[in-house]
Each structure stands twice: as C-alpha cells, then as structure tokens.
Amino acid sequence: MSLVDTKAMLKNAQEKGYAVPAFNFENMEMALTIVRTCEEMGSPVILQTTTSTVKFAGVNMYAAIGRAAAESVSVPVALHLDHGASKELCDKAIASGYSSVMIDGSALELDDNIALSLDVVKNAHVRGITVEAELGRVGGKEDDLDGGDGGYTSPSAALRFVKETGVDSLAVAIGTAHGVYKTAPVLDVSRLIAIRNELKAANVDIPLVLHGASGLSKEAVRECIKEGICKVNFATELRQAYTLGVRNALSSDLSMYDPKKYGDAGMKVLAEIVKERILVCMSDKKA
Secondary structure, three states, X not given: OOOOOOHHHHHHHHHHOOOEEEEEOOOHHHHHHHHHHHHHHOOOEEEEEEHHHHHHHOHHHHHHHXXXXXXOOOOOEEEEEEEEOOHXXXXXXXXXXXXXXXXXXXXXXXXXXXXXXXXXXXXHHOOOOEEEEEEOEOEEEEOOEEOOOOEOOOHHHHHHHHHHHOOOEEEEOOOOEEOOOOOOOOOOHHHHHHHHHHHHHOOOOOOEEEOOOOOOOHHHHHHHHHOOEEEEEEOHXXXXXXXXXXXXXXXXXXXXXXXXXXXXXXXXXXXXXXXXXXXXXXXOOOO
C-alpha cells in the first residue's frame, strides 16, 4: 500500500476509542519489523524518524525505506517526521515523500510557536501533508532533543494554538518524558481532560498525541487513550529491544559476521515489543 497521511487514520482512532501506535525506526530492519508486525496484527501504523535520525543518512534515504516498507504490506502506513527542528527540515521531509510532519516549536514562546507552526502548516497543507505540533514541553532527553524538566500544556493556550495554526494534531505535555524514565512518571490526566474539554467546548475537534510513552504502563497509556489521546509515540524501548537482540546474537556466537543473521535476531526481539504496544493502543484489527 502507498503511504497515507495521518488525518483519516487519527480521526478513525478518535471516533473508535483507540490510538494509532507511532513507532520510530533507525534502519531498514526496524522499519520492516514494524510494518510486518502491524500487518500480522491488523494495525494501522505511523513510521517515524527523529531529527537526529535523518541527520545520520538524510531524509531521502529514510523516505525511501519508509515508502518501500509501506508498499510491502496492506495495512495503512504513514511516514512521519518526529520533532522536526525547523521549517526547513519539515520542507525537506515533505519534498522527499514524507506523508506527515511534526514541527516542534515547544521551546519557543507561545506567539513564536504559533508563527512557526502556521508557516509549516501553510506549506504542508497545499501539498496534502498533515502537520503535528507540540504545545507545552515533554521533558527528558533523547538524541539531540532535550526537553529539560518539561512544561505542562495550558488548556486555554491549546485552544488558541489550534485555532490560529490549523494544525492537524497536537502533542500535549502532561508529565511524560523522552528517553529512559529514572522513576515512574505521574501523569496529569486531569490536565488532559481539561485540554480536551476546552477544545470540545469551542467545537474544535483535533486528535491529541502522547509523546514519551516508552516505559509507561499499559494502564497509564490506556487511561490517556480513554481521555482523548489518538496517537502514542514509542522510540526508546524499540531501540533497546533491537539492540538487545543484536548484542545477544553476537555475544553468543563470536564467529557470526553476517549482518542479516544478527539483524534478524534484533528484529525478533523488536517484534515482541511492537506486538505488546499495538495491544496497549488497542489498534489491533483496526486497519
């Protein structure tokens, strides 16, 4: 199947009470594992690359991998730029074939975040590309992304932001963090409810996104889905799983040198995590 955008995908999730899993990938093996597992489970999926990932090999390379992976399965697959660091990078991703982009202006003042996000939306929408943005700041550190201690999303600011930018989905900060959690996070679900209610009261219907979900319990993720989250991002635990499989294969057989063999070992461990997260998001059999 050809790449699709995220708009209809997230709208369906919003209406039916589940979330679309958004899985970050770093290489061909991870992309193939993700889409094949989603095919097996009957789940729609969003393949993602971070800004630091595309720095490694360029947006054209990852666009080609994502497009080929999507065409190898029958479930809906979107290719999304996660935490786009600039309008220029978002424009490059769009030109290379990404079907969805995120502009992350969350470190900026509200007016500046609105101006930047609106600029990206204008270019993306005329090309049929959907845009995600972030308001508030998801904490933690992952790759080049450093959210510090984070900063919670204001419900009133969320309403203004969505109205003035026209973004297609909004990542909210309710206590999650990127990277590895040092202690169990305490999510401010009441804030998520307040954001959703503020938007609904103004007849603004937009899918909400949860970042920093690696390491969250099933119960925590599902509570957020119940209260309006339609897309859940997973990155750190996928890298950990793939690397664990590769490391175990190489350490157990010092004569192994074929990348296909230790790559396959990484793919098998990764597939189990992907299956678990599909079930957590309740997206199985929703494709």
